[in-house]
Amino acid sequence: xxxxxxxxxxxxxxxxxxxxxxxxxxxxxxxxxxxxxxxxxxxxxxxxxxxxxxxxxxxxxxxxxxxxxxxxxxxxxxxxxxxxxxxxxxxxxxxxxxxxxxxxxxxxxxxxxxxxxxxxxxxxxxxxxxxxxxxxxxxxxxxxxxxxxxxxxxxxxxxxxxxxxxxxxxxxxxxxxxxxxxxxxxxxxxxxxxxxxxxxxxxxxxxxxxxxxxxxxxxxxxxxxxxxxxxxxxxxxxxxxxxxxxxxxxxxxxxxxxxxxxxxxxxxxxxxxxxxxxxxxxxxxxxxxxxxxxxxxxxxxxxxxxxxxxxxxxxxxxxxxxxxxxxxxxxxxxxxxxxxxxxxxxxxxxxxxxxxxxxxxxxxxxxxxxxxxxxxxxxxx
Numbered sequence: 001x002x003x004x005x006x007x008x009x010x011x012x013x014x015x016x017x018x019x020x021x022x023x024x025x026x027x028x029x030x031x032x033x034x035x036x037x038x039x040x041x042x043x044x045x046x047x048x049x050x051x052x053x054x055x056x057x058x059x060x061x062x063x064x065x066x067x068x069x070x071x072x073x074x075x076x077x078x079x080x081x082x083x084x085x086x087x088x089x090x091x092x093x094x095x096x097x098x099x100x101x102x103x104x105x106x107x108x109x110x111x112x113x114x115x116x117x118x119x120x121x122x123x124x125x126x127x128x129x130x131x132x133x134x135x136x137x138x139x140x141x142x143x144x145x146x147x148x149x150x151x152x153x154x155x156x157x158x159x160x161x162x163x164x165x166x167x168x169x170x171x172x173x174x175x176x177x178x179x180x181x182x183x184x185x186x187x188x189x190x191x192x193x194x195x196x197x198x199x200x201x202x203x204x205x206x207x208x209x210x211x212x213x214x215x216x217x218x219x220x221x222x223x224x225x226x227x228x229x230x231x232x233x234x235x236x237x238x239x240x241x242x243x244x245x246x247x248x249x250x251x252x253x254x255x256x257x258x259x260x261x262x263x264x265x266x267x268x269x270x271x272x273x274x275x276x277x278x279x280x281x282x283x284x285x286x287x288x289x290x291x292x293x294x295x296x297x298x299x300x301x302x303x304x305x306x307x308x309x310x311x312x313x314x315x316x317x318x319x320x321x322x323x324x325x326x327x328x329x330x331x332x333x334x335x336x337x338x339x340x341x342x343x344x345x346x347x348x349x350x351x352x353x354x355x356x357x358x359x360x361x362x363x364x365x366x367x368x369x370x371x372x373x374x375x376x377x378x379x380x381x
Contacts, residue, residue: 043141045143045146046141046143046145046297050302050305053294054298056298057087057090057292057294057297057298059294060292060294060295061291061292062090062091062295063090063091063093063291063292063295064091064092064292065094065095065116065117065291065380066093066094066118066120066121067105067106067116067119067120067121068094068102068121069097069123069124069282070097070098070372071237071239072236072371073372075096079094080092083299083302087298090295092299093380095375095380097370098370098372099122099205100124100205101375102120103120106120109377110289114377114378115290116379118286118290118299119285119286119287119299119300121282122284123204123205123206123280124205125280125346125347126343128159128283128285132158135288136289137285137286137288138285138288138290138293139156139158142301142304144301144305144306145157145304147319147320148160148161148304148319149319149320151281151332151343152281158285159283160304161282161283161284162282162283162284162300162303162304162318163282163303164279164280164312164314165280165314166256166257166269166279166314167206167207167209167210167237167254167256167278167279168255168277169181169240169251169255169269170255170270171244171252171267171268172244172247172249172251172267173267174266175195175244176251180268181251181270183270183272184218184275184276185218185275187226187251187253188226188229190229192229192251194230195249195251196229196230196231196250196251196252196253197234197239197240197244198232198252199236199237199239199253199254200233200234200366201254201356201363202356202363202366203235204237204254206280206342208352208355208359209342209345209346210278211359212345212355213276214276216276217275217276224362231253231363233364235366235368235371237255237256238255238371239255239371240252240255241256244267245267252267256313256314257269257270257271257277257314258315258328259271259334260328273336274336276336276338277336277337278338279316279334279337279338279339279342281318281339306319306321309322315328316328
């Protein structure tokens with residue numbers, strides 16, 4: 001097994017850090033920022049109600065721009081609709097793109113003094129630690145901050161996780177019948193050849209970590225056998241689920257799921273004891289240079305409110321005081337979810353790149369246009 005299966009820390013930052021600290025140079029850090037200020041406490045939790053924050057946000061100007069990591073332009077439509085229903089007079093622009101494009105887009109906006117978003121909510125967890133060091137993030141503790149699991153918040157409030165997400169594999173119940181795969185080991189059975197869809201692991205870092213966990217558990221022989229299964233790879237973590245829902249494949253790897261599916265769902269996500277899947281908290285932060293900081297604070301408070309957290313699509317909350325549905329444990333209580341492992345993995349960009357390029361050797365180069373489209377430098381402006 002290759003030596004890079006170990007957790008060696010070759011680099012604490014990667015390409016994004018190089019852009020932030022090297023290419024962008026002095027422009028990457030505001031003049032007022034200092035290491036001492038970055039480490040300073042954010043103070044007490046927010047005490048204003050959502051309604052008071054809403055009124056203050058309207059007084060501020062009534063606008064908000066959020067850059068959200070995701071796979072399709074419409075992926076956050078439900079979030080936008082729920083926010084608008086609660087705060088109808090606030091003008092929310094919510095721009096969805098791959099997190100790996102949003103983060104460098106924001107870096108470039110810092111460098112050119114053209115910042116667009118007020119809030120960033122991204123899968124690229126390493127960026128939040130980097131931006132905190134650069135003094136880019138507003139240290140702020142929304143209401144309920146003390147109720148967040150420790151893995152899902154920065155101690156000084158530089159960022160919070162607003163949702164708990166899990167990636168695994170799923171199958172169509174009608175397509176597999178009584179012969180459903182019970183663990184990732186079953187995916188290499190020849191009977192599933194030509195019947196599996198997957199996100200490219202070397203295109204999405206969360207899917208990459210899932211495949212890394214599979215490889216560590218089952219070895220490179222498992223990867224080679226999966227590569228021989230004529231897997232239908234596509235961009236976007238939505239693509240495997242879409243393929244299964246459409247009946248085009250029986251199984252989809254590298255997409256969001258829950259341990260307890262809806263009783264009416266035509267698919268079932270597989271989370272098996274003793275076998276890996278991956279979970280993480282999607283981080284969000286208010287940028288210190290935000291044009292609409294009060295509206296940004298309102299957004300974080302709304303996302304973390306019990307009202308919103310109890311409506312989680314997969315049943316998991318980032319809050320410790322919100323019990324999941326019967327039969328489901330908090331995501332941090334699943335050791336095979338590796339909740340603490342993903343941030344460490346994301347921080348070592350050299351190791352991430354080695355995994356990406358190795359999977360490209362097995363599965364071929366990434367093909368296809370980005371599923372959110374090409375958004376350019378200043379979407380939402």
